[in-house]
Amino acid sequence: xxxxxxxxxxxxxxxxxxxxxxxxxxxxxxxxxxxxxxxxxxxxxxxxxxxxxxxxxxxxxxxxxxxxxxxxxxxxxxxxxxxxxxxxxxxxxxxxxxxxxxxxxxxxxxxxxxxxxxxxxxxxxxxxxxxxxxxxxxxxxxxxxxxxxxxxxxxxxxxxxxxxxxxxxxxxxxxxxxxxxxxxxxxxxxxxxxxxxxxxxxxxxxxxxxxxxxxxxxxxxxxxxxxxxxxxxxxxxxxxxxxxxxxxxxxxxxxxxxxxxxxxxxxxxxxxxxxxxx
Amino acid sequence: xxxxxxxxxxxxxxxxxxxxxxxxxxxxxxxxxxxxxxxxxxxxxxxxxxxxxxxxxxxxxxxxxxxxxxxxxxxxxxxxxxxxxxxxxxxxxxxxxxxxxxxxxxxxxxxxxxxxxxxxxxxxxxxxxxxxxxxxxxxxxxxxxxxxxxxxxxxxxxxxxxxxxxxxxxxxxxxxxxxxxxxxxxxxxxxxxxxxxxxxxxxxxxxxxxxxxxxxxxxxxxxxxxxxxxxxxxxxxxxxxxxxxxxxxxxxxxxxxxxxxxxxxxxxxxxxxxxxxxxxxxxxxxxxxxxxxxxxxxxxxx
Numbered sequence: 001x002x003x004x005x006x007x008x009x010x011x012x013x014x015x016x017x018x019x020x021x022x023x024x025x026x027x028x029x030x031x032x033x034x035x036x037x038x039x040x041x042x043x044x045x046x047x048x049x050x051x052x053x054x055x056x057x058x059x060x061x062x063x064x065x066x067x068x069x070x071x072x073x074x075x076x077x078x079x080x081x082x083x084x085x086x087x088x089x090x091x092x093x094x095x096x097x098x099x100x101x102x103x104x105x106x107x108x109x110x111x112x113x114x115x116x117x118x119x120x121x122x123x124x125x126x127x128x129x130x131x132x133x134x135x136x137x138x139x140x141x142x143x144x145x146x147x148x149x150x151x152x153x154x155x156x157x158x159x160x161x162x163x164x165x166x167x168x169x170x171x172x173x174x175x176x177x178x179x180x181x182x183x184x185x186x187x188x189x190x191x192x193x194x195x196x197x198x199x200x201x202x203x204x205x206x207x208x209x210x211x212x213x214x215x216x217x218x219x220x221x222x223x224x225x226x227x228x229x230x231x232x233x234x235x236x237x238x239x240x241x242x243x244x245x246x247x248x249x250x251x252x253x254x255x256x257x258x259x260x261x262x263x264x265x266x267x268x269x270x271x272x273x274x275x276x277x278x
Numbered sequence: 279x280x281x282x283x284x285x286x287x288x289x290x291x292x293x294x295x296x297x298x299x300x301x302x303x304x305x306x307x308x309x310x311x312x313x314x315x316x317x318x319x320x321x322x323x324x325x326x327x328x329x330x331x332x333x334x335x336x337x338x339x340x341x342x343x344x345x346x347x348x349x350x351x352x353x354x355x356x357x358x359x360x361x362x363x364x365x366x367x368x369x370x371x372x373x374x375x376x377x378x379x380x381x382x383x384x385x386x387x388x389x390x391x392x393x394x395x396x397x398x399x400x401x402x403x404x405x406x407x408x409x410x411x412x413x414x415x416x417x418x419x420x421x422x423x424x425x426x427x428x429x430x431x432x433x434x435x436x437x438x439x440x441x442x443x444x445x446x447x448x449x450x451x452x453x454x455x456x457x458x459x460x461x462x463x464x465x466x467x468x469x470x471x472x473x474x475x476x477x478x479x480x481x482x483x484x485x486x487x488x489x490x491x492x493x494x495x496x497x498x499x500x501x502x503x504x505x506x507x508x509x510x511x512x513x514x515x516x517x518x519x520x521x522x523x524x525x526x527x528x529x530x531x532x533x534x535x536x537x538x539x540x541x542x543x544x545x546x547x548x549x550x551x552x553x554x555x556x557x558x559x560x561x562x563x564x565x566x567x568x569x570x571x572x573x574x575x576x577x578x579x580x
Contacts, residue, residue: 011385014377018385018392024453025395027418028407044418082302090299097292105296110574112307114567116514118536119560122543122552123310123317146306149299154574207400209517214540225402232406233524242410249403260398264461 028253031246032056039243055247065248067220068227072206074137075223079144079205080198087149087197088190091156096165113150117210125214135221140212144205152197159193160186199263206256224252311560314553322550332550339554348530349538349555355444356513356535363448363455364508370452371459372501376489378460379467390461397457405521408450412436437526444532447518455511459504466500467493499573506570510563516540535559 031039035052038045059065090109094102124143125134133139163186171181209225216222222230231245318339320332343349374393378386399407411419414435423431436442470493478488516536523532533541535555542552 007380007382010377011381014381014385014389017374017377018389021389021396021453021456022392024404024407024411025399027411028399028403031410039416042416042421044416044421046418082298086298086302089295093292093295097295099289099292102292105300106575106578107571108303110571111564111567112303114510114563114571115307115311115560116510116536116563118514118516118539119556119563120307120310120314122539122549122556123314124306125543126313126317126549127310142302143306146302149302153299157578207402209402209520210536213520214544225400228402228406229521229524232409232521240410242413242416245406246410249406253398253400253403256400256403257395257398261394264394264397 028246028249031242032250034243036241036243039241055241055243056251058241058244059248059251062248064219064222064227064230065251068222068224071137071216071221072224075141075144076202076205078137078141079148080201082141082145083148083152083201084194084198086145087152087156088194090149090153091160094153095157095161109150109153112146113154117147117208121211121214124211128215133215135216135218140215140223143211143215144208147211148201148204152201155197155200156190156193159190159196163189196263199259202259203256228252314556317549318553318557320550322548322553324547326549327547335550339550343551343554343558352533352535352538355533359444359448359515359534360509360512363451363512364505366448367452367455367459367508367512368501368505371456371504372463372497374456374460375463375467376493378464393457393460396453397461399454401454401517402521404450404454405518408446408453409521409525412446437522440531443522443526447515447522450518451512451515455508459508462500462504463497466497470496503570503573506566510566510570513562513566514559 030045030048032055033048033051033053034045035054093099094106128134128139128143131139133142167185168178168181171185172178176184207225208223209229212223212226213229216226219230228245228248231240231248234240317332319334319336320326321335321338322332326332374389378389381389411417414420414433419436420431420434423429423434436446474492475488478492483491514536515534519532519534519537520540523537526532530538530541539552539555539559542548542555
């Protein structure tokens, strides 16, 4: 009896915490749908007042939005595509072969994965500037691929190793070439891993702020996070239209939230799997 | 593994497969890293930006840093910010994991969905919301705090003084990081077998004893790694500080290591000094990461 009361109390506590934690996300959606008059009030509107999409219309009417969207989409697509290919090849190398230098490569991958953008961006700026690639899609994409490939190799390595090599060999005994066996047997089994790493690369490239800030100094070559930041910057000098900012944030966040929910489980286990399995 | 089969095959195959990955890493990370090491040993200021050769000054940049009180202030602030934030994040995350473990299915799923939504928010979008929440005049935070009897938070400017500025930054970082800690710890907790806990309960161990005697030792490896990652991540907070400075003030009192390097590079155009600080940040990161990397390597060898 006491145990059950405690369980109920804990359940109530969990729900209260959930509400507190989700509040900023809720607030973004809520404010994005409120007309500016309500947001100007000194009493916040906590319960959804109504579905006015004016803020979205205003955010979308900003010409820079489409330029930023184009920039973000191009960079993200390039980063995801090359990242998957490079990481896939690398993952096959380290999980299917034992070769000299393998351990060095694995350690290098793990070390590079930990390096913060904030510790390299000055040098990356200088390099990209001297290659005349500032404000270009290519400059940022190169850095993004390099930043995301290590973790993606690590993630895919597990998937490649999870496909038993015996299966491949059996197919080879049945007359397929090694390449054929790989394409027909291993590749389809790897699809979930490739999707997961693609989404990981997408999230990284789509959300990235620091490198973009440094490598895209011109206002005409912004990614969506930089465009969004512009709103906040403007707020320091003039009255902010928070409804519009929240609509803009919603536009940037929604694709991320959707994709993130798809792969969340794999990302967590990828980061701490060694520790969880003991 | 099928090492025997593979060894008979061409020995070049793995190397060929690694070419693209190694190539992009050398271009995107390797070259900048080497350039940065070299530049940190040079005088590389405004004149060099305009084409003058950069003279080698050996460790002058590092010595200048070591004798610069402003640098030490930034380092101290960054470490304090990072430790406080990481410890609070860890404590809240583990408590949430225990809570998830203690409640029935429905409240657990509600809590998990809420944490996932917070976790999935892009950092820049999250920052705009939090800046709006902490808005001086119309923000929900001041409004709610003001309702507490005896508290006057009307038009309180959180971003005006460094202390409250960093409290806000810490709250935001904690909000974003707790879900990862909670889910990882929860994954660790599910490995703790119920039979062991029941046996301990039958033997008269109370809740606290079970937590410190059984649960904690069993999830210690997860917690250690999660804590390490939090420290590494919190040491390099840049987006959050930059955007809070956008909304507040860009004065140097509000700098942590990331924004300090950024300003050295962009404002003062002193790439020599900026590189030296960057190298220090990288060195600290690699030192801290070593345990994490070792644990991952152990997994690789399985």
